[in-house]
Amino acid sequence: MAACKELTANLVHDFISSVDTILCDCDGVIWKNNDSIPGAAEALKKLRLKGKRIFFVTNNSTKSRKQYIEKLLNLGFEAYPEEIICTAFAAASYLKHSLKLNGKVYLIGSIGMAEELDLMGIPYFGIGPDPVKSLDMAEWAALPIDNEVKAVLVGFDEHLSYIKLIKAGTYLNDPECAFVATNEDLRYPLGGKIMIPGTGVIVGAVKQAAQREPVVLGKPSKYLFDSIMQSFEGVTPERTVMIGDRLSTDISMGRTCGLKTLLVETGIDTRVDAKENQKSNSIERQKMVPDYFITSLADLGKTL
Ligand SMILES: [Mg+2]
Structure with a gap:
């Protein structure tokens, strides 16, 4: 104890x-x-x-190592790139070195995560708004699916949408498709009256859609x-x-x-x-x- x-x-x-x-x-x-x-x-x-x-x-998966260094230096901290252990970098590193991923990533995430995937030379898509355009389920059933997707990576995404859940769940229907999440923190610690859902809420939605558990890289892992x-x-x-x-x-x-x-x-x-x-x-x-x-x-x- x-x-x-x-x-x-x-x-x-x-x-x-x-x-x-x-x-x-x-x-x-x-x-x-x-x-x-x-x-x-x-x-x-x-x-x-x-x-x-x-x-x-x-x-916090919203920033790349480069963005963290900028923030640290701006706030008066001494810091060096190799000292930054953030989940955006960890995710790209895990896909490249641990999974040796040979294929594309469907990314529910941030620009910071995209930046780290770019640095590792990992192809990905999915970032940015992807809103529902109609309530016609036949249209949803005809969404284009990329057969080269070999992993779904989930971090914080301010543009999370129903369409993204359909796509992530569909890719994860393939048991060979890897499922990786940056972290499962449920709320952002902003204080005040407004509750800000954290990445864990987004990961939870994808988990429920996919009926699978991800590999989670952030603490307490x-x-x-x-x-x-x-x-x-x-x-x-x-x-x-x-x-x-x-x-x-x-x-x-x-x-x-x-x-x-x-x-x-x-x-x-x-x-x-x-x-x-x-x-x-x-x-x-x-x-x-x-x-x-x-x-x-x-x-x-x-x-x-
Ligand atoms: Mg903290």
């Missing part, structure tokens, strides 16, 4: 000395929407000065950490910490991979949520308990 203790100033030094690699979630940890979280950049800078290797590990270990020498679970604001993704992935885990309270979840999970008898909820929690990255930075 994870300790779920506050990372107080007297514990920071030993904790930081016990890791070489830092996996840092983005939304709710280093930024909120388009604003950086105060003190986050300084904290990461101090960790770099102590020789720590940093990776930005995010489920192990895929992102496994791919870091494969690509970078010297990264070990014992000497890596996952810092995140969401218990069900960041902390759960960290626990599943055998990493140290630190919850920051600048995003979705708080110590109260973590303690509630700790009290539960459910194995799933026990995975959503961090080793430590701290108010913010800024608080960590102050003691370094």
Whole structure:
């Protein structure tokens, strides 16, 4: 069982000395929407000065690595392309290197995902609006189908439509057609009165249409950490910490991979949520308990 203790100033030094690699979630940890979280950049800078290797590990599939670098630099963070572990890149990499895909991708996704597929030289189509034009089912039944599609890739798509669900479900009727999803986060953490459905809602719709389960690459899946270990020498679970604001993704992935885990309270979840999970008898909820929690990255930075 994870300790779920506050990372107080007297514990920071030993904790930081016990890791070489830092996996840092983005939304709710280093930024909120388009604003950086105060003190986050300084904290990461101090960790770099102590020789720590940093990776930005995010489920959000709307941006490519290039777009993430631009955002990080604009918000005053130091960052390098190889440090960006985002699901748009992971998806293209998975299709190319793990599946060795020989065919086209039907993409329900973003421009950022398309950019990563282009960089890997993977042919795809499906991006952008594809609205229903009539209520005539005979027209739907006559939709053109491309026999070269060998995978359906699903991420965040602001143009999700009924026609896209018909197409994705049809391609996935072929058991040889791969089904890959970037992540299953159900809501965007924007706050306020409006609820913004996340990629998980889109993946859920495709799953129901296809009557199949996808390979999911984002947290809490192990895929992102496994791919870091494969690509970078010297990264070990014992000497890596996952810092995140969401218990069900960041902390759960960290626990599943055998990493140290630190919850920051600048995003979705708080110590109260973590303690509630700790009290539960459910194995799933026990995975959503961090080793430590701290108010913010800024608080960590102050003691370094
Ligand atoms: Mg987050």
